[in-house]
Amino acid sequence: MLKTRILTAIVLLGLFLPALFWLPLLAWASIMLGLTLICLSEWAGFLQLSKSQTHVYLAVSAFLGLAMLFLLPQLGFHWFFYHALQVFAFATAFWLIVVPVTLFFHVFSKNKGINAIIGWGLMMSLWLALVAAKEVNPYVLLVIISTIWLADSAAYFAGKQFGRHKLAPAISPGKTWEGVFGALLAVAIYAAVLKVTGAVSTWWILPGLWLVTVAGIYGDLFESFFKRRANLKDSGQFLPGHGGLLDRVDGVIPALPIGMCLLFWFHYWQQAYSF
Template sequence: MLKTRIITAIVLLGLFLPALFCLPLMGWAAVMLALTLVCLREWAGFLQLSVAQTRVFLVVSAVTGVGLLYLLHQFGFHWFFYRALQVFAAASVFWLLVVPVALFFNDFFKHKALNLLLGWGLMMSLWMALVTAKEVNPYVLLVIISTIWLADSAAYFAGKQFGRHKLAPAISPGKTWEGVAGALLAVAAYAAGLKITGAVATWWVLPGLWVVTIAGIYGDLFESFFKRRANLKDSGQFLPGHGGLLDRVDGVIPALPIGMCLLFWFHYWQQSYSF
């Protein structure tokens, strides 16, 4: 199993990096839309939709995505970007205000249609964030995704070594507060490395990446809640040795839209208050 996981991770990285840096915007957007549809199919599995319902859901999602691709092509990236920012702002409010309360009470919507709409909105916000981040600066996308992967790994090892206090035992029994601390420490070291090497220009990257890390933890717990409700171990079998695609991007779903909001806010703040 470990060998399969490693091979899959290497193949994914070997495909992801060339696509990120070499594909034109429209090509990248189309590939990311296809992967978003995979996530939406797995989300439909969480809600135990019938085969016919899942097909309708995916067709509607695909048509919507293609329509947005057409608008991106017709009106250009700037038009798309400022509309996407509104979506990111709404997603940030949801992840930073609504999700913590819902996780605390261990409860989300029980109506299937509401959860279907919720998942659709969150996956589409991720897709729009993937498109905008690549065009703004591919390295921004790489930094945010690598932050989530680093935080996940650090949380796992810190939890294994030092974990005593459960983070959310009713949702994900394996996660601990010590794991969260390990994740934040690892991300702090990563942020310091980015600043010291000159990859970023400001120490504001540290609180920014901490916010992204916390958002990623919420995303992980959010997916775990719905998997547990559906009595599923994995979101699917899309990635050999890893399970479903949602299992690998659950932390990125909130982190990337929030990261794009933070980036825009910091850029606007710099422009408005520079002397």
């Protein structure tokens, strides 16, 4: 199983990096839309939608995504980014306000319609962020995603080695506070490396990546909450040795919209207060 997981990860990385830096925006957006729809189909499994309900759910989502792809070259990226930024702001509020309350009280709506709309909103914000980040600067996307991957790995090893205090035993028994601190430490080192090597120009990268890391933890726990309620171990079987695609991007779903909001805020702050 470990060999399969490693091989799958290598293949994914080998496909992801060339696509990120070399594909035209529309080609990238189309592929990311397809992957987002796979995540949405796995979300439908959490809600235990029927086959016909899932087909309608995905068809409507695909139609809206394709319509936006059609409009993108017509109206331009600035139009796209302006409207996407509003979605990112709502997603940020959801992840930093609604989700912490949900996880603390261990309660969330069981209405399939409401949860279908929420899932659609979350996956759409992910797709918009994947498209916007590539166009703004592919390295931004790479830094945010690598932060989540690094945090996940550090949390796993720190938790395995030092884990004593459970983070959310009713939702995800394997996660520990020691794992969280290990993730934050690893991300702090990563931020320092980015600053010292000149990859970024400010130490604000540290609190920014810490916020992204915390958001990724929320995303992981929120997905685990829905999986546990649906009595599922994995979101699917899309990736050999890894389970579903949603299992691999649960931390990225909140991290990217929040990262894009932070990027916009920092850019605006620099413009407004530069002398």
